Amino acid sequence: MAPTRIGLAGLAVMGQNLALNIAEKGFPISVCNQTTSKVDETPERAKLERNLPVYGFHDPASFVNSVQKRRVIIMLVKAGSPVDQTIATLSAYMEKGDCIVACVTYVGKGGSGNFVKMVHNGFEYRGMQLLAKAYDVSKSVSKISNASLDSRFLSGLKEERVQAAGVFQSGGFSDILGDQHIDKAKLTEDVRRALYASKICSYAQGMDLIRTKSIEMRWELTLGELAMIRKGVSVICAIFLVRIKKAYVRNPELANLLIDPEFAKEILD
Numbered sequence: 001m002a003p004t005r006i007g008l009a010g011l012a013v014m015g016q017n018l019a020l021n022i023a024e025k026g027f028p029i030s031v032c033n034q035t036t037s038k039v040d041e042t043p044e045r046a047k048l049e050r051n052l053p054v055y056g057f058h059d060p061a062s063f064v065n066s067v068q069k070r071r072v073i074i075m076l077v078k079a080g081s082p083v084d085q086t087i088a089t090l091s092a093y094m095e096k097g098d099c100i101v102a103c104v105t106y107v108g109k110g111g112s113g114n115f116v117k118m119v120h121n122g123f124e125y126r127g128m129q130l131l132a133k134a135y136d137v138s139k140s141v142s143k144i145s146n147a148s149l150d151s152r153f154l155s156g157l158k159e160e161r162v163q164a165a166g167v168f169q170s171g172g173f174s175d176i177l178g179d180q181h182i183d184k185a186k187l188t189e190d191v192r193r194a195l196y197a198s199k200i201c202s203y204a205q206g207m208d209l210i211r212t213k214s215i216e217m218r219w220e221l222t223l224g225e226l227a228m229i230r231k232g233v234s235v236i237c238a239i240f241l242v243r244i245k246k247a248y249v250r251n252p253e254l255a256n257l258l259i260d261p262e263f264a265k266e267i268l269d
Helices: 013-024 036-050 060-065 081-091 112-140 158-170 184-217 223-233 240-250 261-268
Strands: 006-009 029-032 054-056 072-075 099-102
Touching: 006 013, 006 060, 013 029, 013 036, 013 054, 029 036, 029 060, 036 054, 060 081, 072 081, 081 099, 112 184, 184 223, 184 240, 184 261, 223 240, 240 261
Parallel strands: 006 029, 006 072, 029 054, 072 099
Antiparallel strands: none
16 A cells, blocks of 8 residues: 555544545545544545545554655544643654644633533534534425535434424324425525524524633633634534634623624614
8 A cells, every 4th residue: 555645543533534534635645543443434435435545543653664764644632641641652653854733722721611612512513503404494395406405404303393293283283284285495595594594593593602611700702712723623614703803803891792783783683
């Protein structure tokens, strides 16, 4: 096997998906993980999806040596002692000029990093839920096809949904939109605007949580900079985050994103 372009250690959800994303962009990648089942699972998944160039290694020596010199190895492991242990293990086989890239940044004093990460996860989960709601309205009301939506949504809790449907039907709420004409273009624009407004409210709520806790714990966090951290290292990569930073640059004491003049105007519009 020819040397790969890059290595990645740590194959939890984010690590595995990042490895596949890198391979999809045309860069052969070596992967390694403490739990060897993940090492076997990731190349298999890569093969099934698009026959992507992902290669798994069970031992750190083979893993490091599989990457072309000057080696670049991304590390995505749990914070704390696992970081130190992984660096020590990989460094034993690395050479001058090699580097380890860690997905980590300093947020602030005390437990501020953990708190900000918790809120950050909330942004992602709410974002996915909002997209699912937008999909559902587009699909069930305007009857837009999967091909038009360019995605496929697999909803869970089928048993509960079937039971709920029965309750609504017994109350006379079945097919209430069946005979109504739906302007698909208008509905699509309404859904887009509602989704955007909901995202603004979601970020306003999350940033207010961080601001309130920062004041309580005297962390002295800079909210605008926290928005840019999310843009750089997470699945949230919206240009929208740059505008959030600008809102806090305009007014570092901004009590809530919804009262920033720019965002307030968009909500009112």
